[in-house]
Amino acid sequence: MYNQFKSxxxxxxxxxxxxxxxxxxxxxxxxxxxxxxxxxxxxxDVLAVSTCNRTEIYYSAATDxxxxxxxxxxxxxxxxxxxxxQAFFERFTDGEAAVQHLFQVATGLQSQVVGDMxxxxxxxxxxxxxxxxxxxxxxxxxxxxxxxFANKRVAQETFFRDGxxxxxxxxxxxxxxLMPNPKVLVVGxxxxxxxxxRNLAEKPGIEVTLVNxxxxxxxxxxxxxxxxxxxxxxxxxxxxxxxxxxxSMRRDEPFFTKEMMVRLRGMSFKYFIDLSVPRSVxxxxxxxxxxxxxxxxxxxxxxxxxxxxxxxxxxxxxxxxDEAVVEFNDWSREMIVSPTIQKLKGALExxxxxxxxxxxxxxxxxxxxxxxKITTSxxxxxxxxxxxxxxxxxxxxxxxxxxxxxxxxxxxEKEKADH
Numbered sequence: 001m002y003n004q005f006k007s008x009x010x011x012x013x014x015x016x017x018x019x020x021x022x023x024x025x026x027x028x029x030x031x032x033x034x035x036x037x038x039x040x041x042x043x044x045d046v047l048a049v050s051t052c053n054r055t056e057i058y059y060s061a062a063t064d065x066x067x068x069x070x071x072x073x074x075x076x077x078x079x080x081x082x083x084x085x086q087a088f089f090e091r092f093t094d095g096e097a098a099v100q101h102l103f104q105v106a107t108g109l110q111s112q113v114v115g116d117m118x119x120x121x122x123x124x125x126x127x128x129x130x131x132x133x134x135x136x137x138x139x140x141x142x143x144x145x146x147x148x149f150a151n152k153r154v155a156q157e158t159f160f161r162d163g164x165x166x167x168x169x170x171x172x173x174x175x176x177x178l179m180p181n182p183k184v185l186v187v188g189x190x191x192x193x194x195x196x197x198r199n200l201a202e203k204p205g206i207e208v209t210l211v212n213x214x215x216x217x218x219x220x221x222x223x224x225x226x227x228x229x230x231x232x233x234x235x236x237x238x239x240x241x242x243x244x245x246x247x248s249m250r251r252d253e254p255f256f257t258k259e260m261m262v263r264l265r266g267m268s269f270k271y272f273i274d275l276s277v278p279r280s281v282x283x284x285x286x287x288x289x290x291x292x293x294x295x296x297x298x299x300x301x302x303x304x305x306x307x308x309x310x311x312x313x314x315x316x317x318x319x320x321x322d323e324a325v326v327e328f329n330d331w332s333r334e335m336i337v338s339p340t341i342q343k344l345k346g347a348l349e350x351x352x353x354x355x356x357x358x359x360x361x362x363x364x365x366x367x368x369x370x371x372x373k374i375t376t377s378x379x380x381x382x383x384x385x386x387x388x389x390x391x392x393x394x395x396x397x398x399x400x401x402x403x404x405x406x407x408x409x410x411x412x413e414k415e416k417a418d419h
Contacts, residue, residue: 127144344386
């Protein structure tokens with residue numbers, strides 16, 4: 001099963017945002033893709049992972065289905081130029097490489113912002129979808145739980161999850177500390193603005209309103225995240241309504257000026273968080289009583305410090321992943337000998353029952369119970385050494401030789417056929 005594990009990946013490492021957003025999957029689409037894969041191909045352990053930075057499909061199959069899966073995904077998403085899009089995908093046909101990649105994705109080593117705190121939850125959602133559809137077998141169950149335990153160790157033993165390491169997350173971290181349950185107005189929904197919104201969606205108690213010059217962009221994002229959308233032409237009334245204004249507008253000169261703030265007399269205390277380059281909020285707005293401004297430089301400084309702390313933790317994170325992979329590899333190899341162990345147990349149990357039937361006809365119930373205990377204990381002791389030897393051989397990569405010996409000694413293939 002280990003060698004049959006494979007995956008295809010489209011991520012920020014190889015594909016621009018314009019490509020990634022066309023192939024993003026919501027929950028219904030991810031489940032639909034997994035069911036189609038199950039219908040069309042002889043596969044198991046299917047996992048569809050989709051975030052704003054990646055769309056990936058993991059699966060187990062005897063043959064390499066990566067190209068077929070990529071084509072199916074592109075067709076399902078309505079992509080016409082299939083050949084052009086195929087170049088953006090990474091393909092993992094080796095089980096060890098696919099497992100290692102999933103570990104790195106799930107822990108945040110492959111994230112656009114190293115140590116992204118959202119990725120473990122996104123992997124858990126994908127795993128739940130797979131389990132709900134009965135598409136997660138023993139291999140995937142064990143793999144994901146090993147990954148979750150490794151993530152727990154990363155959180156407890158390193159600084160890899162500490163601090164807000166992206167500008168958008170640092171901005172949200174800042175506004176959370178400014179006041180409880182604020183009304184937040186996000187103006188400008190480019191990549192940074194959209195990231196701020198997605199981070200805000202994880203925070204309960206914050207009322208968010210979206211404003212964008214292109215209204216369709218605001219409406220799409222508002223529908224996706226459940227946020228209120230306002231018209232750009234009503235922006236001054238929305239400023240008056242908001243407690244915190246987050247701006248990531250693309251302009252050559254400031255949009256939010258001192259003159260605008262003067263026009264909005266009588267407004268309550270306001271915080272501006274300017275994430276734009278060049279600035280979209282004039283520094284002069286702070287001359288208005290009750291207005292405070294935070295610029296991208298101060299936020300980026302905070303994010304850079306947190307990012308460096310995370311980067312310093314990367315070697316230890318890799319050690320934890322390597323230890324977890326070794327543990328998973330040992331279990332996976334033992335899965336190879338599990339059928340042989342079960343057949344050996346079955347063969348010995350059959351012999352035990354046949355001999356008990358022959359020699360216990362005249363025994364009382366209490367005598368029969370004692371004989372059952374004695375023979376069962378003897379069988380378990382006989383089995384103990386071969387089982388331990390098989391598991392040790394797994395770790396040495398020599399299990400196949402012992403499996404052949406046991407099959408010949410106990411005629412296990414014949415036993416299986418007779419059953």
